[in-house]
Amino acid sequence: MAVLFAVGSLLFAVGATSVYADAVGTRWDNVTFFVGSLFFTSAGFLTYREAVDAAPPAMNPADRRVLVYQPQRIDWWASGVQLIGTLFFNVSTGTALAASLSPHAAHDHVWRPDALGSVCFLVSSGLAWFEVCHGWAAWRPKDWAWWITLANLVGSVAFGVSAVGAYVNPVSGQVHNAQEAAVQTLIGAVCFFVGAVLLLPERTEHTGERAAATTA
Template sequence: MTDPADARAKRLRRESSGFLIGSALFGVGAVPAHATAAGPLGSALTFFVGSLFFTLGGFIQFALSGRRPPRGRWRSADAADWWSALIQFMGTVLFNVSTVTVLVAAVPATPGTFSGWRPDVWGSAAFLVSSILAMVAANRRHELWDPLARTWHGTILNMLGSIAFAFSAVGAFVVPATGAVLSEFWANGGTFVGAICFFVAALLARRFIPQDAPAR
C-alpha cells in the first residue's frame, strides 16, 4: 500500500518540476536572441510548451489544495489557499490559449512578418490575484490544515514574478495609432524577470519538500 506522505511528496515534486520547466522555457523564450535564432515557429513553440508545463504544475497544486472549496468560513486561510490555486490554474489555461493561438499563426509566418508571442493580460492578471490570495494564506499559514502549503520565500517570489508579468502585459499593449507595442523592453524584460522569480520559487520548493510531508 502506498504511503500517503510519500505519494504527496512525489506529487509536490511533479508540481515544482512543472513550474521549473515552464518558467525556464518562458525565460528562454523572452530572450530576443532566442527568437531570432529559433525563428517564428521555434519561438512560438517554446512559449507553448512552457505554458503546458505551467498548467501541469498549476493543476497539481490545485488538486493538492482540494478540488472543492473548504467548508466553513470563506475568509479562512484554507479558502485563500484554495482560491489562489484555482485562479492560478485558470491563469495557466489562459496562457495555453494565447500561446497556441500564436503557435498556429506562426506556422505560415516568416521572420519579417511575425512579432511572436506577447504576454497575456488576463493570464497575468490571474497570476497577480492568485499571488495576493497566496500572501493572505501565507500570513495565516498556522491556520492552514497543511502549514507547508505556503512558504514565505515561495510566496514572495511568486508575487514578484506576478508583478513582473503584469509589467510585461502592459509593455505588450499595442498602441492603436502606431500598431507597435508600448514597450518592447518591458514586454520581454517583464516576462524574463517573472520567469526567473517563478523558477527560483519552484527550485526552492523542490529543495525543501519533506520526505514525511503530512498527508492531505
C-alpha cells in the same frame, strides 16, 4: 509540481531572451512559450488538486476528494485562480502560433488573454502571500513557504508589467514596448523558477517533520 513549474518557467525565460529568439526565429520562439504554458497548466492543475484534497481538520478524510467547491479556503481560491490564469496563457501563446494575425485579432486573442492571465497570477500570488503571512506583511526568512510565495509574488508583478509593455494596438498592430515586455517576462520567469526550485527543500522539510511525528 516543482519540476513542472520549473520547466515551464525555464522555457518562458529562454523564450524571452533576444539571443534565443534571433537564433530560432519568431515561430519557434512562440512554440517555446506555448510549450512552457502547457507545463504551467499541468503544474497548476496539480496545485489545485492538492488544495482540493487538503481536507480541513473537521472534515472526514473520506469526503475530501469529492468536495471540489471550497470557497471558505484561501488556498482553494489561490490555486483555482492560478489554474485559470494558466489557461489564459495557453490561449495567448497558442494563438500567437498563427502565421498571420490581424491587429484586432492579435489584440483580442493574444494580448488580452495574456493580460488576464497575468492578472490571475497576481491575484493568486497575493492570496497565497496573505495566507502565508496571515496578513499583508510579515518577515519570516526561515520559512521556505515565505520565500516561495515572495518569489512568486515578485514574478507575478513582473508578468503584469510585461503585459502592459506587450499591449497590442488593435488598429496598427504595434506593440507598446516589446523590449520591456521581454525583460519583465524574463524577470518573472526567473522568479517563478526560483519559487519552483524552493518547493523541493520545502517538501523535504515537511516530509521529515511528518516522519518524525509518525515515529514519535
